[in-house]
Amino acid sequence: MQEFNIVALTWQELLQDYINEFKNYCVAFPNLISLLEQLKTDNYLLAIITNGYGHFQMDNMKALAIEKYFDVILVSEWEHMKKPDPQLFMRALDKLQVSPHNSIFLGDHPANDVKGAQAVGMKGIWKKDAQWDHMEADAILNDLSELPSIIDYFNSKQ
Template sequence: MKLCFDFIIGIAVIEIKNIQAVIFDLDGTLLNRQLSLQRFITGQYQRFLNDLQPVSLPDYSRRFITLDHDGYVSKDVVYQQLLQEFEITTVTWRQLFDDYLVFFPDHCLAYPDTTVMLNNLNKQGYLIGLISNGASDFQRANLEALGIVHYFNHILISEDIGIKKPDPLIFNYFLEKCALDAHATVYIGDHPVNDVYGAQQVGMNVIWKRNGSTRRPPCTDWIDDWSELGTLLQND
């Protein structure tokens, strides 16, 4: 795997050997959250058209996405702020929030070739896992909606144990439950801190799913789409 020592000596390369498990983040890694959220916002706007129509859909959508901050702001806060800013009084933030919990899974989309990639890993005999922050029922509903839950040998959502990434305890908990050595795993996620730094703390091999970002990569290898994953694992 490539580590970002280029600021000192260039790119160092380490081979991935004896990998037993490939473990994923969900939002922004398997789930195309940006596109899924846009689809959901459009659907919600239509469901609450009588209440939201004083605001145009483009304006509502842009402000929602800004306040949401890639999912790192609680939806109750997002909705309260939206209603206050747009001076909407005919619907409550709780109604909109409940609608989000119920209908967001209906709008979930995976990144291209996610099913093909998981199927290939399954055929190759890897243990396939998932470690995600979020509410357990909600995240599992999203996995079910993507049609990929059956590929996973073990799923751990932060609410299950009350510990969130990047806390190393959540990664160690997963490793202990699956009787895995950290060095025999690869963790794949999109967030430089919650995923990359968090998994590196416990000794996991890490691949950053960059999704075309122009940001400087953290100290790990990276991919933009699933077609690149096989090359990184071929040294196993």
């Protein structure tokens, strides 16, 4: 806090402000809503697995207006485990009543998302992110609008 010359607030107050206000500033990846609408129209079951605090993550999902698209939502705080724990991925699959080999996981974190999903037998798809240069994944996409064609490709290989 000295770096920013903040003297009137404690770090606890700043943290609480972040927790309370972040939802007002979170921004979805481009094409997120159209992708979710298409996937639901195509009758795919959808789950979200997110690391973080329960109410904080739910506030963000509500702010983005995406929670209604998901059949299952697992938040690490409430599940008492974090990605890449295989049990967390298996819990989502069990709740959806689907097998790992018929499932994909799309995420932007190489280890927590892609490798975590692959460890249980799911296809791991990486949403390219500026934080990492290269990632080994079953598929890599730059934009969410690319996902339906990737799903079609995987379906054609079965």
